[in-house]
């Protein structure tokens with residue numbers, strides 16, 4: 001295994017050739033296909049989950065994390081955290097698709113139970129169990145989860161994070177410092193529960209969780225990983241316990257989710273062209289989308305209420321009932337730091 005490429009082996013199929021092993025500093029094991037656990041021989045302070053390919057065609061994070069796995073297995077880093085690396089939607093990754101039947105990132109927190117059984121519902125149930133097994137070992141040690149994605153559209157912020165809604169408390173200062181240190185351009189703060197992986201770990205396990213978006217989705221081999229050295233180094237710092245200095249970091253732009261655009265029916269129309277980049281500004285009054293709910297015969301209108309509004313992830317091709325975009329409002333980092341968002 002030490003010389004095996006985790007990505008190549010995972011792409012080849014679900015067979016796990018070697019289930020566990022050990023280097024001089026770390027025990028490793030593979031509880032499921034596409035999942036690898038690292039446990040430092042000399043103990044640890046934090047428990048970290050790094051997930052990638054929850055959408056199968058989002059390959060840059062997979063390439064970055066695969067490099068990291070090889071480096072850990074060849075003893076390049078002295079791990080100071082217990083680390084779980086998860087490749088999410090394996091069959092979709094093998095076929096270069098976002099998903100096969102249902103978007104895996106809409107199935108966590110038991111939302112998979114709302115659908116007929118398929119590859120993604122089974123994978124969501126299995127990943128929930130893997131996460132539970134991982135975190136329950138050390139309930140008193142801080143938990144972190146970074147779920148790495150790439151976006152469908154171009155973006156005015158090349159790299160950004162989405163913080164899951166917190167029902168109580170505020171975002172951990174150490175996590176906010178780390179997010180600043182990796183060179184992200186923006187943070188988006190959610191204000192309602194979701195069926196995403198990062199919301200699941202945050203809500204269910206009080207993990208300090210964040211979805212990270214790294215550029216635009218491209219096939220394997222076509223990514224310019226140089227764009228993401230900040231994130232890659234940030235993950236290395238995190239897992240090797242290196243303290244980061246953010247005194248010279250650029251201030252992060254911060255946005256609140258002002259409205260979630262839901263596609264209710266086939267009559268949904270989106271008034272945003274395909275070439276409009278994420279975080280594009282729209283004026284007050286702009287009609288973003290319309291829909292019709294036939295059960296109550298109600299017309300639904302999504303409009304920019306407060307000036308200006310910024311659009312994120314507009315997508316008319318999602319299944320009915322799912323999120324077709326987020327409308328954002330500008331906020332600022334100091335409010336986030338003070339726990340006032």
Ligand SMILES: O=C(O)CCC(=O)N[C@@H](CCC(=O)O)C(=O)O
Nearest residue numbers: 105149151152153162196211313
């Ligand atoms: O570009 C897009 O439209 C989607 C990119 C993506 O997969 N984003 C995640 C964000 C998850 C979150 O809100 O935390 C997703 O839509 O699942």
Ligand SMILES: [Zn+2]
Nearest residue numbers: 055058149150
């Ligand atoms: Zn994604």
